[in-house]
């Protein structure tokens with residue numbers, strides 16, 4: 001741990017939120033923002049009810065419907081009765097406990113990690129929790145944001161705090177500039193392939209360096225989103241002009257004198273020069289190329305130009321056995337060029353890559369092309385606001401006229417909880433964050449990719465980057 | 477939550493690493509709003525295979541799961557812990573756990589025991605040689621015993637105390653309400669609220 005004088009950003013945010021500290025016990029951490037969704041909250045509300053407790057700070061709590069909602073016919077009742085009952089339980093619970101809720105059909109509805117930032121609710125220096133592991137997304141703003149389980153959801157609802165052991169700190173420094181067609185998604189997939197899926201355990205990670213500073217807020221959210229995929233408790237990026245420009249004028253951002261006070265405070269959060277991290281990792285962005293996964297965890301990534309690896313290339317023991325299982329599950333033979341892998345389905349969406357910038361990038365690749373007749377392409381905006389903005393820009397038409405399906409907002413095929421699922425044996429290129437066995441439907445096979453690789457893959461029917469596409473005929 | 481002291485039971489050797497919570501319980505089982513009854517979702521996809529270790533009759537009645545490294549990574553779903561408990565598991569032994577899974581286990585009263593990888597290997601061997609062998613998970617002594625094998629495990633003092641006493645975390649925190657109120661009085665005014673006024 002660094003000295004008391006020089007602190008890293010995450011230590012500063014942590015220190016500002018300690019309501020009670022006693023040696024030998026976890027700190028009692030105050031939570032600034034608690035996001036709630038239908039899947040991990042019903043048992044927490046039920047626990048409150050059974051104990052006769054209330055929600056301490058409904059004004060710091062926000063719920064939305066995302067995981068379990070259909071992405072077609074959002075105006076009608078949900079067809080699956082079990083899903084419908086779960087969404088109804090959220091509505092009843094929010095009404096009973098006074099928690100604000102954005103329901104299906106509301107203009108602010110969407111994936112919880114897309115909604116918070118877009119409302120300006122996620123701000124630098126905050127603590128943010130949600131019963132969802134990808135809460136790490138909000139770290140892009142310099143917030144300390146992490147996922148919790150349902151018992152902890154109940155704890156935060158009842159007390160607005162959580163007992164938490166102080167994590168270790170890590171810096172991931174990304175120098176250089178990302179080449180063309182290489183995105184934040186490729187960067188984080190390359191990072192995880194390099195360090196492994198357990199490297200972040202016990203750490204809060206700060207992403208820094210020229211390549212991170214050059215990223216938009218969307219790109220930073222993509223990186224922080226996947227912090228959990230290499231085990232980190234949270235990932236964050238120092239707030240800067242890009243952060244302030246994104247936040248200014250958003251519905252919940254501070255205004256007037258509050259804005260000035262806030263920005264002054266936010267600037268002071270940056271890691272002190274000379275502060276020491278418990279671990280440091282360095283990456284050179286300029287050496288990266290589009291990255292895709294071949295296996296069943298996000299660390300199973302290779303450059304698109306590479307080949308399916310052999311199990312023997314993994315160290316003997318669990319890693320090798322895992323690779324053997326993954327090759328079998330994915331139905332792949334070692335040595336196959338990644339570019340020769342044909343897919344049935346392309347999914348563009350999720351809290352990793354379902355924001356405006358992602359849809360614009362995918363549409364720019366698709367424009368003028370046709371989705372391969374062998375491919376079903378689903379484009380699912382991360383929020384209703386994103387859907388409406390994309391429609392205002394005509395992106396929906398770009399996708400549908402190329403043969404893709406344009407959907408309503410939600411998690412959709414990221415986790416296959418609603419009807420948007422892969423059939424057994426089907427293979428997808430997906431802009432989401434998890435290629436676990438069965439994640440997108442039992443027996444489904446997932447390759448994680450960036451939005452531009454997803455779009456190019458939809459056109460060719462095989463894992464591809466935009467550089468692989470023939471030029472679009474212009475003029476008449 | 478029930479107190480956890482010493483548990484003695486037979487074990488399931490799960491020779492797999494990176495068992496994420498999507499494997500422990502797939503998302504389709506997460507639509508329920510109850511807190512019990514998740515045992516049918518436990519390892520649901522793998523249980524379709526009659527050879528899957530949990531389907532083998534010699535492992536009927538197991539209460540201790542011995543798994544490869546990085547057990548419980550991925551999704552925060554506490555349903556993964558509930559599914560293990562509903563099936564009858566009292567403790568899970570691995571060389572490394574996903575952080576959220578370990579926290580959830582501590583909350584729900586499932587003991588997540590972290591030991592060295594070679595201890596896991598030896599336990600697998602002992603259990604495969606004799607599925608009826610008993611494993612003792614001793615929280616007061618912070619060790620696991622099986623045959624001649626005695627292996628210490630680390631668990632943070634706070635979680636250990638809560639599990640031994642069967643204490644409810646929320647009760648503990650509500651006893652400290654004065655700290656929370658004091659903190660709230662000093663929060664900066666520019667922090668956002670979720671309702672627009």
Ligand code: SF4
Pocket residue numbers: 066067111112113132134350351352410411414415432433
């Ligand atoms: S989009 Fe996927 S990863 Fe993100 S919150 Fe929804 S289910 Fe989780």
